[in-house]
Each structure stands twice: as structure tokens, then as C-alpha cells.
Amino acid sequence: MQASMYEFLIPSANRMLGNLSQLLDKADEFATAKKIEPPVLLGSRLAPDMFPLTRQVQIACDMVKGAAARLSGSEIPSFADTETSIAELKARIAKTLDFVNGIDAAKFAASEDRDIVITLRTGELRFKGLNYLRDFALPNVYFHVAAAYLILRHNGAEIGKNDFIGK
Amino acid sequence: MQASMYEFLIPSANRMLGNLSQLLDKADEFATAKKIEPPVLLGSRLAPDMFPLTRQVQIACDMVKGAAARLSGSEIPSFADTETSIAELKARIAKTLDFVNGIDAAKFAASEDRDIVITLRTGELRFKGLNYLRDFALPNVYFHVAAAYLILRHNGAEIGKNDFIGK
Numbered sequence: 182m183q184a185s186m187y188e189f190l191i192p193s194a195n196r197m198l199g200n201l202s203q204l205l206d207k208a209d210e211f212a213t214a215k216k217i218e219p220p221v222l223l224g225s226r227l228a229p230d231m232f233p234l235t236r237q238v239q240i241a242c243d244m245v246k247g248a249a250a251r252l253s254g255s256e257i258p259s260f261a262d263t264e265t266s267i268a269e270l271k272a273r274i275a276k277t278l279d280f281v282n283g284i285d286a287a288k289f290a291a292s293e294d295r296d297i298v299i300t301l302r303t304g305e306l307r308f309k310g311l312n313y314l315r316d317f318a319l320p321n322v323y324f325h326v327a328a329a330y331l332i333l334r335h336n337g338a339e340i341g342k343n344d345f346i347g348k
Numbered sequence: 349m350q351a352s353m354y355e356f357l358i359p360s361a362n363r364m365l366g367n368l369s370q371l372l373d374k375a376d377e378f379a380t381a382k383k384i385e386p387p388v389l390l391g392s393r394l395a396p397d398m399f400p401l402t403r404q405v406q407i408a409c410d411m412v413k414g415a416a417a418r419l420s421g422s423e424i425p426s427f428a429d430t431e432t433s434i435a436e437l438k439a440r441i442a443k444t445l446d447f448v449n450g451i452d453a454a455k456f457a458a459s460e461d462r463d464i465v466i467t468l469r470t471g472e473l474r475f476k477g478l479n480y481l482r483d484f485a486l487p488n489v490y491f492h493v494a495a496a497y498l499i500l501r502h503n504g505a506e507i508g509k510n511d512f513i514g515k
Contacts, residue, residue: 182460182478186351193482227394227502293349311349315360320513323490331498335394346487 186252187289190314194245194281197326200347201241202274204330204340208234209267211338219266225332234332236262238270241325242277248318249281251297252310253288353419354456357481361412361448364493367514368408369441371497371507375401376434378505386433392499401499403429405437408492409444415485416448418464419477420455 182188208222226233232240239262250257258280264270295310299317308317330345349355375389393400399407406429417424425447431437462477466484475484497512 182476184351184353184356184460184478188478189351189356189482193487196483197487227498228504231501293351309349311351311355315356316363317513319486320360320364320490323487324494324509324512327491327494328498331394331495334398335502337395342491345491346484 185289186292186310186314187286189319190248190252190289191281191286193319194249194322195278196347197322198241198245198274198278200345201238201326201329202271204333204344205238205267205271205274207340207344208333208338211333215337222333222336222338223265223267223270225336227328227332227335231328234329235264235270237325237329237332239264239273241322241329242273244318244321244325246277246280247299248314248322249284252292252295252314253284254295255284255288352456353459353477353481354453356486357415357419357456358448358453360486361416361489362445363514364489365408365412365441365445367512368405368493368496369438371500371511372405372434372438372441374507374511375500375505378500382504389500389503389505390432390434390437392503394495394499394502399495401496402431402437404492404496404499406431406440408489408496409440411485411488411492413444413447414466415481415489416451419459419462419481420451421462422451422455 211217212219212222223235224233239260242260246260247257249255260273260276264273293309293311297308297310297313299306299308299313306317327345330340334340378384379386379389390402391400406427409427413427414424416422427440427443431440460476460478464475464477464480466473466475466480473484494512497507501507
């Protein structure tokens with residue numbers, strides 16, 4: 182067993198997006214049991230100027246596919262942000278994991294030192310690969326999965342921290 | 349630059365607990381500006397059966413010191429959970445970082461394969477070092493710092509995701 186860029190990214194991505202997919206199943210069961218209209222939870226947010234649940238899931242996926250593509254030298258697949266149901270969000274997660282799990286592990290070799298440039302509305306961020314993964318991509322994945330979890334928890338869904346951390 | 353257990357733990361711990369300490373400063377300024385009694389934010393939670401802000405900060409610190417101690421073969425320092433103010437919580441964060449930054453980086457060598465046993469109320473968790481860091485310690489650190497951030501965000505503090513991710 183060896184710490185590596187691949188080991189810190191790909192198993193973490195599978196675990197966190199897998200947990201997120203299961204959280205969405207629990208949200209679905211909760212909404213059905215409580216007769217909550219399907220769009221209500223997906224549009225819920227923790228502050229009026231924060232993103233709602235749907236966008237948290239989309240961004241978590243985008244952070245994972247962006248990291249896997251940039252660190253392996255692959256093209257980043259583009260997903261339209263059109264999901265309007267739990268089933269569609271779960272499909273986006275599955276599509277994201279299919280993409281990252283289809284990349285040959287060898288392509289991540291020496292990605293610690295890869296030059297990474299992220300273009301944001303506010304300008305460019307430049308990183309070495311290790312800094313990008315550790316200080317930007319993984320914290321963002323955890324942030325958006327935690328935000329999704331906490332939106333559901335705040336709304337009363339019957340979930341606990343193990344649903345976030347995973348087994 | 350090389351991916352290693354040390355590189356994934358210690359810089360991440362400094363970044364996330366450093367950001368958490370600055371979030372507490374912003375919480376303090378916000379409470380003062382809005383004339384919010386000091387204990388109100390510290391006792392806030394996102395669901396009635398979730399931990400409040402104070403406990404989120406304590407656990408984030410405990411996850412960091414536990415991980416640094418276990419992976420380096422050091423004794424885990426014990427901190428009493430007695431903080432009742434932002435200043436005391438910031439002191440706990442500082443004490444945690446003093447501890448982890450005082451450990452020789454060489455002690456983390458080969459910690460990927462170290463046997464780690466965590467005793468919980470619910471039983472024992474057994475890991476190899478890499479799994480412990482990647483699948484338990486780091487996700488817990490991110491979870492509790494995100495929960496602290498989102499409690500403050502939900503209460504109207506003027507913070508944004510960059511305060512969580514850091515510069």
C-alpha cells in the first residue's frame with residue numbers, strides 16, 4: 182500500500198460520490214414517507230444566497246471529474262446542468278464515476294508536479310498537481326458533499342454522519 | 349514534491365484548522381456587529397439532534413491530533429472539552445496545531461501500513477494507516493470544519509466558500 186495521487190483521489194471520489202448517491206436514495210425515501218413534493222428538497226439551501234441541493238451535487242461531480250481529468254492529462258467531459266430529479270442526479274454521479282474509473286491508474290504517475298490551471302470567473306488559479314488535489318479539489322469535493330448532507334439533515338432526513346463518511 | 353502521508357495530513361490540517369480559526373474571528377466580528385450574545389452562535393446547530401458549533405470545533409481538533417499522533421506513533425494529547433468562548437476554541441486550535449507541527453516529519457514514514465485501531469462507543473474500527481487517513485481522519489476533519497462553516501453561514505455570518513477552502 183502506498184500513498185499516491187491516484188490513491189488519494191480515486192478511492193476518495195468513489196467513496197464520497199457513492200455515499201452521496203446513497204444519501205439521495207434516503208432523501209427520496211424520506212420525501213415519499215413525509216409526502217414532500219419532489220422538488221422541495223432539491224431546491225433547499227442553508228442560506229438564501231447559497232446553492233441548493235441540486236447544485237451541490239452537480240459541483241461535487243464536477244470537482245471529481247475535473248480533478249481526475251486534469252491530473253491524468255485527459256479531457257474533461259462536459260455535463261449539462263439540467264438535472265431536475267433525484268434519479269437524474271444519481272445518473273450524473275454514476276456517469277462521473279464511470280469516467281474517473283475508466284482512466285488508467287498509470288496516467289496519474291508524477292501528477293504531483295503537473296502544472297494545473299483552473300479558470301474561474303474571478304481569474305486563473307495555478308497549482309502544482311499535489312497542491313491542486315490536496316488544497317483545492319478534495320476540499321471542494323468534501324465541502325459540497327457535506328453541504329448536500331447538511332441540507333438534508335437540516336430538513337429532517339433520517340441520516341447520520343456514517344452516511345457521509347461511509348462504511 | 350511527492351505525495352505522502354505527511355503531505356496529505358499536515359499541510360491539510362494546518363490549512364483547515366487555520367481557516368477554522370479565521371472563521372471564528374469572523375463569527376466574533378459578526379456577533380459584535382449584530383449584538384448577538386456570545387454563547388448564541390457557539391450553541392447553534394443545523395438540526396436539534398446535531399452537535400453545536402463548539403463541539404464541531406472540538407471534534408475537528410480531535411480528528412487532527414488523533415491522526416497525527418496515531419500515524420507518527422506518538423501519544424495522543426488529551427484536551428478537556430471545556431471551551432465556552434471563541435477565544436478558548438481558538439486556543440484549542442492553536443494547541444492542536446502546535447502539537448502536530450512539533451512532530452518530526454520522518455516519523456510518518458511508512459505510516460501507510462501502520463495498524464490503526466480506533467475505539468468508539470459502538471466498537472473498534474481497524475484500519476491500515478492509508479485507509480485511516482484517507483477514509484476516516486480527513487473526511488472527518490472536512491466534515492466538522494464544513495459543519496462549523498455551515499452553522500455560521502446559516503446564521504447569517506458574512507463568510508463565503510473561500511473562507512472554508514482558504515487561500
